[in-house]
Amino acid sequence: MNITLKVWRQRNAQDPGHFETYQATNVSHEMSFLEMLDVVNEGLILGGKDPIVFEHDCREGICGSCGFVINGRPHGPWPGTTVCQLHMRAFKDGDHLILEPWRAAAFPIVKDLMVDRSAFDRIIQAGGYLDAPTGAAQDANAILVPKERAELAFEAAACIGCGACVAACPNAAAMLFTSAKISHLGLLPQGQPRRSHRALGMVAQMDAEGFGGCTNHGECEGACPKQIRMHFIARMNRDLVTASLWRPKLEGALHTLAEI
Amino acid sequence: MSAHAATDAAAGSRVQAKVPPGPIEQKWGRHKFDLKLVNPANRRRHTILFVGTGLAGAAGAASLGELGFNVKCFTYNDSARRAHSIAAQGGINAAKNYRNDGDSVWRLFYDTVKGGDFRSREANVYRLAELSVRIIDQCVAQGVPFAREYGGLLDTRSFGGAQLSRTFYARGQTGQQLLLGAYQALQRQVAAGTVSVETHTEMLDLIVLDGRARGVVTRDLRTGQIESHLGDVVVLCTGGYGNVFYLSTNAKNCNATAIWRAHKRGAFFGNPCYTQIHPTCIPVSGEYQSKLTLMSESLRNDGRVWVPKRKGDTRSPNEIPEDERDYYLERKYPSFGNLAPRDIASRAAKEVCDEGRGVGSTGLGVYLDFRDSIQRLGQQVIGERYGNLFEMYERITGENGYKVPMRIFPAVHYVMGGLWVGYDLESTIPGLFVGGEANFSDHGANRLGASALMQGLADGYFILPATVPDYLARTKLDKLPSDHPEVRRVESEVRDRIARLLAVKGKRTVDSFHRELGVLMWNYCGMARNEAGLTAALEKIPALREEFWRNVLVVDGSDTVNQSLEKAGRVADFLELAELICIDALHRRESCGGHFREESQTEDHEAKRDDQNFCYAGAWEHTGDLGNPALHREPLVFENIALSERSYK
Numbered sequence: 001m002n003i004t005l006k007v008w009r010q011r012n013a014q015d016p017g018h019f020e021t022y023q024a025t026n027v028s029h030e031m032s033f034l035e036m037l038d039v040v041n042e043g044l045i046l047g048g049k050d051p052i053v054f055e056h057d058c059r060e061g062i063c064g065s066c067g068f069v070i071n072g073r074p075h076g077p078w079p080g081t082t083v084c085q086l087h088m089r090a091f092k093d094g095d096h097l098i099l100e101p102w103r104a105a106a107f108p109i110v111k112d113l114m115v116d117r118s119a120f121d122r123i124i125q126a127g128g129y130l131d132a133p134t135g136a137a138q139d140a141n142a143i144l145v146p147k148e149r150a151e152l153a154f155e156a157a158a159c160i161g162c163g164a165c166v167a168a169c170p171n172a173a174a175m176l177f178t179s180a181k182i183s184h185l186g187l188l189p190q191g192q193p194r195r196s197h198r199a200l201g202m203v204a205q206m207d208a209e210g211f212g213g214c215t216n217h218g219e220c221e222g223a224c225p226k227q228i229r230m231h232f233i234a235r236m237n238r239d240l241v242t243a244s245l246w247r248p249k250l251e252g253a254l255h256t257l258a259e260i
Numbered sequence: 261m262s263a264h265a266a267t268d269a270a271a272g273s274r275v276q277a278k279v280p281p282g283p284i285e286q287k288w289g290r291h292k293f294d295l296k297l298v299n300p301a302n303r304r305r306h307t308i309l310f311v312g313t314g315l316a317g318a319a320g321a322a323s324l325g326e327l328g329f330n331v332k333c334f335t336y337n338d339s340a341r342r343a344h345s346i347a348a349q350g351g352i353n354a355a356k357n358y359r360n361d362g363d364s365v366w367r368l369f370y371d372t373v374k375g376g377d378f379r380s381r382e383a384n385v386y387r388l389a390e391l392s393v394r395i396i397d398q399c400v401a402q403g404v405p406f407a408r409e410y411g412g413l414l415d416t417r418s419f420g421g422a423q424l425s426r427t428f429y430a431r432g433q434t435g436q437q438l439l440l441g442a443y444q445a446l447q448r449q450v451a452a453g454t455v456s457v458e459t460h461t462e463m464l465d466l467i468v469l470d471g472r473a474r475g476v477v478t479r480d481l482r483t484g485q486i487e488s489h490l491g492d493v494v495v496l497c498t499g500g501y502g503n504v505f506y507l508s509t510n511a512k513n514c515n516a517t518a519i520w521r522a523h524k525r526g527a528f529f530g531n532p533c534y535t536q537i538h539p540t541c542i543p544v545s546g547e548y549q550s551k552l553t554l555m556s557e558s559l560r561n562d563g564r565v566w567v568p569k570r571k572g573d574t575r576s577p578n579e580i581p582e583d584e585r586d587y588y589l590e591r592k593y594p595s596f597g598n599l600a601p602r603d604i605a606s607r608a609a610k611e612v613c614d615e616g617r618g619v620g621s622t623g624l625g626v627y628l629d630f631r632d633s634i635q636r637l638g639q640q641v642i643g644e645r646y647g648n649l650f651e652m653y654e655r656i657t658g659e660n661g662y663k664v665p666m667r668i669f670p671a672v673h674y675v676m677g678g679l680w681v682g683y684d685l686e687s688t689i690p691g692l693f694v695g696g697e698a699n700f701s702d703h704g705a706n707r708l709g710a711s712a713l714m715q716g717l718a719d720g721y722f723i724l725p726a727t728v729p730d731y732l733a734r735t736k737l738d739k740l741p742s743d744h745p746e747v748r749r750v751e752s753e754v755r756d757r758i759a760r761l762l763a764v765k766g767k768r769t770v771d772s773f774h775r776e777l778g779v780l781m782w783n784y785c786g787m788a789r790n791e792a793g794l795t796a797a798l799e800k801i802p803a804l805r806e807e808f809w810r811n812v813l814v815v816d817g818s819d820t821v822n823q824s825l826e827k828a829g830r831v832a833d834f835l836e837l838a839e840l841i842c843i844d845a846l847h848r849r850e851s852c853g854g855h856f857r858e859e860s861q862t863e864d865h866e867a868k869r870d871d872q873n874f875c876y877a878g879a880w881e882h883t884g885d886l887g888n889p890a891l892h893r894e895p896l897v898f899e900n901i902a903l904s905e906r907s908y909k
Contacts, residue, residue: 012820030545032656038550038771045769045815045824053821055338057511059551061652062436063342078655085655110482111821118459121339125451129444130403134323134721137394137401141358144412145405154405154430157437161341185403 001027001093005040007052008100013108019098022052033076033086034059034066052099053112061085061225064160067167068113069100074164074223082162082225102163104172106210117163119209120177127201128181130190143189156184158226168223171212176220178206179236180228186239196243203240275528275879275894277682279383284900288387291683295726296733303328304454306732307491309476310334311463311518314343315435315713316696317497318442319720320728325449327725332489333446333455334478336462336513336826341443344499344511345696345716348435349556349649350419351427352399352713354392359416361424365389368426372711373901375421375601376676376704377853377869379531379877382900383683384702388711391718396428398721402441406430419709420557421601421908427710432556432648438713442720463518464754464829466494466525466692469746472737473522473692477754481826484819486754488747490740493691493728496522497720500675500697502535504834504841505786506778508672509541509554515830516837519679519698527687528879528892530680530700532837533845536707536854537787538673539565539605542656543625552671553656555628555649557709560598562633562642563666565589565605567626571616577627577665588612592864596908603706603854603867604908606670610787611865613669620667629665670787674712676703676854677844680879680894684727685719688879691735693728695719700877705853758818761828766811770827773808774834780804781838785845790858794846798839802887805835839886847891850874871903 003024010017024040031039034056041051057065061082068083070076076086091097099113107115145153157180165176182199185191191198214233221230280291298306306329310321313335325331337343357363368389373380396414400406406428407415419427430437449455460481467475467488475490501516502508523529540555566587568580588608590597600608609626612618619625634642639662643650650661657667678700679687687694696716703711740747784797808831815824851860851867852874860868876893883890 028546028548031548032550035548035550039548042769042771045813046767050817051815051824053823057337057342057513058344058347059512060347060553062347062433063337063344063511064339065337065342080651081655085652087655087658089658114821117338121341121447121450121457121459124444124447129448130401131448132398132401132403132445133326134319134398134445134725135394137397140356140396140400140406141413143400145408146412147408147410150405150408150412153403154437157405157430157440158433160436161339184405188403188405190401190403 001029001091003027003036003091004096006096006098007112009052009112010109012111017109027088029087029089031088032059032084033088034084036088053114055114056084059084062160064162067102067162067164069102069167071098074102074167075225080225080227082160102167104166104211106172106174107163107166115163117161119211120161120163120174122209123174123178123202123205124181126205127194127198128185130185131194132190145188149187153184153187156180156187156228156232159228160226162225164223164225165220166211168219169212170217170219171215173214173220174206174209174211175214175233175236176224176228176230178202179232182236182239183232186235195239199236199239199243203236273892273894274688275680275892277381277894279381279683284383284386287383288390292726295730298729298733300328304330306330307332308728309489309491309494310497311476311495312343312497312499312696312698313340313443313446313457314345314497314499314696315439315442315716316720317343317495318439318446319717320495320497320695320724321455322442322445322449323721323725324728325452325454327729328454331449331455332491333457334461334463334476335457335459336481338459340446340457340459341440343439344514345439345713346436347511348713349432349554350558351417351429351434351710352395352438353419353426353708353710354396354428354714355389355426356393356396358414359425363424363426365393368392370901371422372702372708373704374906375708376706377867377906378704378871378875378898378903379852379896380702380704381877381896382898386900387723388702388715388718391722392714395714395717395721399438399441402445404430404437404441417558418561418599420560420599420605421708423596427558429558432558432646435713438717442717462826463498464521465750466522467747467750468525468689469740469744472690472735474740475747477750479754482821484822486751488742488751490742490747492732492737493693495693495695495724495728496679496698497695498698500678501834501837502672502675504777504838505672505781506774507544507549507552507782509538509552512551515833517830517833519694520833520837522679522687522689522692524882526689526882527692528680528881529677529840530877530879531677531705531844532841532880533785533848533855534676534705534853535672536602536674536676537606537670538602539609539670540628540668541671541673542653543620543622543667543669553652554671554673555653555666555668556646557602559628559646559649562645563598563628563630564632565598565626565628567612567617567619577619577629586612586617593908600908601706601708606787607856609670625667625669627665628668630661631665634662674707676701676705676707680877684730685723686727686731691731693724695724705855757829758825761812761814761825761832762816762818764809764812764814766813768811769813770824770831773804773812774827774831777801777804777831777835777838781841785842788856788858789845791846794842797842798846801835801839801842808832808835836886840880840889843889844878844880848874848878875903
């Protein structure tokens with residue numbers, strides 16, 4: 001089959017950017033979407049033109065490197081699928097596809113379809129971890145985690161940090177990403193100490209990076225290649241409210257007690 | 261022997277493993293006491309450079325940062341969380357014996373030595389088994405959401421090469437969860453100010469001064485800036501080189517450049533020919549194929565592997581009656597059955613396909629059938645265990661694995677070879693340490709499933725944080741000015757190489773060379789190797805390399821994102837490494853583990869070792885002439901496990 005691609009080209013963050021049109025010919029249904037782009041790029045290189053820059057690495061849907069918007073949908077039309085796992089079976093001969101990078105102020109464009117997602121690392125640095133220094137751990141089975149709770153924590157922990165939730169959100173909010181980490185750790189017994197610190201720190205960093213706020217559109221959930229659900233955002237908000245209202249006082253009181 | 265005959269290095273071996281004395285159970289404990297410590301107040305004065313942020317790199321950097329050292333990390337990805345450790349599916353072994361099924365440190369040690377076909381260093385393997393127990397503790401403390409039983413205890417499952425259940429897992433995403441645990445520990449140190457992470461930064465050379473590793477030269481993949489980073493010690497945790505075969509289960513960016521540059525600066529390369537071909541991957545579908553996808557070995561717990569008994573049987577699998585199916589693994593290896601180790605299962609698949617009994621349009625495939633376990637346990641249970649793998653299979657092939665058997669075929673997955681290291685994980689360049697898949701590792705000639713995660717984390721969390729400080733405490737280092745002539749010289753070599761790649765302006769793309777190299781390696785140095793094939797490969801590889809430097813077409817521009825240039829540098833290195841792999845494979849005239857020399861097999865086509873002549877690790881020294889590296893031998897001594905024929909029957 002033959003596909004027409006309209007691709008966003010932008011040399012760097014300063015360049016205003018523009019669309020260019022390319023033809024992908026003799027595309028096989030068995031190809032992955034990125035393999036189709038590989039073939040287009042080989043043609044561009046042989047023709048002395050700049051190939052389309054897009055990030056990718058594992059091509060198994062787990063590293064989170066890849067991701068761009070296809071006809072308005074982050075990662076394209078298949079639910080629960082990263083663009084590297086999307087296959088050309090999803091399209092038909094003569095289709096016109098528009099490829100754009102994630103668009104969000106907190107994700108500056110580096111080149112073409114590649115954006116700078118370092119804001120996600122900084123959100124994790126603001127509290128997305130447990131204080132578990134190497135060597136200090138007790139026996140693994142000393143911590144009991146009920147199966148249902150472990151499963152729920154796993155569902156949140158499945159986030160691959162690709163940024164599709166931000167790209168899908170009309171407010172460019174990063175609340176699905178942030179809440180997934182807060183929920184993963186907050187659901188486990190090991191994550192109870194500093195749970196409030198985590199919520200306060202990560203949300204403050206999220207705001208400082210310039211991500212928007214959630215207004216319950218639910219686009220993030222639909223775009224998430226790991227199908228992480230919005231109820232984690234409610235969980236994050238609950239942790240945040242609790243932390244803002246009570247925890248500083250409570251922790252302060254405990255500190256005072258400890259000093260006495 | 262051919263012109264590429266192995267040249268033996270002079271006696272007085274430079275490959276001293278420095279295995280501590282004493283009984284094997286006490287070696288590591290006593291050695292840790294002998295290792296020197298750095299006073300807490302002095303730690304921040306030492307700079308440790310880590311290249312790679314996968315399991316070994318992130319765990320090592322975070323742990324050394326916690327100790328108070330000044331750590332700088334480098335990754336070519338846009339975040340430390342993307343390293344390919346993340347794609348490991350099935351699980352991580354640990355000798356916890358939570359199942360009371362007879363496991364122990366000693367048994368994990370035994371299984372791993374036997375699984376590696378007696379080509380690993382006993383003391384290292386014992387230490388690995390010993391540390392496996394603490395890794396699970398560490399990961400749980402970090403919040404890794406392992407699979408649990410209803411009562412809240414950790415669940416385990418079985419894996420190839422073992423007759424018990426010691427593999428801990430998090431659905432089919434164990435590597436992801438372990439890497440995120442290490443990544444979060446790393447980010448915690450970034451917040452604490454002990455660690456910095458340079459992303460989109462690729463190491464292109466090693467700086468060695470007065471015989472010691474002192475720094476790396478990197479390229480910023482966004483701006484093209486070439487920069488030197490100096491420190492007291494360099495740790496490479498840059499993964500394996502399976503992409504030398506072009507098609508592999510490795511991520512697209514995985515490459516050998518960091519270890520190959522270090523090799524050319526003096527680090528010996530250990531057992532380069534030991535490559536692991538994984539039996540359960542999705543078969544190739546077309547020429548454009550960019551990579552191969554693994555289906556976790558854990559599937560073999562409940563899936564049965566078979567091919568039709570009759571050649572050229574084109575009926576759909578569900579129409580082939582039971583008595584016309586050959587469950588060849590169960591037939592040949594009754595005691596391990598479908599859980600035979602990877603090298604053996606892969607060769608068995610090749611054998612039935614060579615006989616013309618392979619399935620699918622290419623004839624290069626075998627069935628992995630869940631019909632019986634679905635009948636026994638129900639589709640829901642199978643879905644709970646492997647749901648994400650069935651979904652992935654369907655996305656890629658368009659077929660439903662619950663209804664028709666999956667089609668699988670072996671693919672390059674892992675390399676046991678890598679930079680040679682001693683017991684302390686130090687290479688032959690003092691001050692250059694190597695962890696994870698990048699070193700020649702503890703797996704001998706074949707790695708058992710669920711042992712890569714174990715090794716990466718043992719190196720990162722427990723071994724490097726003990727041995728690297730010892731090096732720093734023992735070594736007096738002068739401060740190195742950044743404009744030192746040697747630093748400038750290495751930097752300019754890196755710049756010249758980039759300029760040379762851009763200047764060729766030939767007619768073939770980088771990928772087309774890479775594909776050709778991959779086909780060549782798969783045909784001559786893949787699942788089966790022989791003297792004639794390897795000799796032919798050793799003529800073709802230098803010729804292809806010569807054409808590359810004459811005819812490659814690299815996109816212009818070194819001061820911006822240029823993925824064509826990134827690939828060109830990596831493929832140039834693969835074209836050199838490929839030759840060393842074939843030289844090693846040719847010199848090792850025995851079969852062992854993943855290295856199958858057709859000249860050396862038993863009557864029933866199993867690998868036949870030659871312990872008389874090849875019971876050693878081969879460490880290759882770069883001599884300046886790619887066709888004539890020098891071989892150093894590290895004899896392997898088995899004091900605790902008797903050398904025996906490896907049988908899974």
